[in-house]
Amino acid sequence: MAFLMKKIRFDATLDVPKILKEQKLGDQVPTALLSQVDYTLVLDFPIDTIGENNADSKDGGKLTWHIPLEKQNRLYFEIGVPNVKNIAISAGVLLILLVAILIMLIRRRKKRKIS
Known part of the structure; x- marks a missing residue:
């Protein structure tokens, strides 16, 4: 905290x-x-x-x-x-991780559909 x-x-x-x-x-x-x-x-x-x-x-x-x-x-x-700075950094890192996971899931689905 x-x-x-x-x-x-x-x-x-x-x-x-x-x-x-x-x-x-x-x-x-x-x-x-x-x-x-x-x-x-x-x-x-x-x-x-x-x-x-x-x-x-x-x-x-x-x-x-x-x-x-x-x-x-x-x-x-x-x-x-x-601590607004630390909250913003944490939110930014979390957003980047969520976007990366979403991109990975979309790519996996496309590979499965192609196969």
């Missing part, structure tokens, strides 16, 4: 206080205000091949994080996606 699927790992750190300081807004937005904000990140994937993750909840292909903005947060997940 690994031949037809590949794993992608997403790993990110969200540090809102650091971002605000870099934008020179750190003094204008107090940490107490950030702690009052209810921030929820939802990722909804069309396929349910989610592996290791640190989401607060997982429902099928949907991951949900409830993120406190007043501190640094690490978000990660792994997802298996179809």
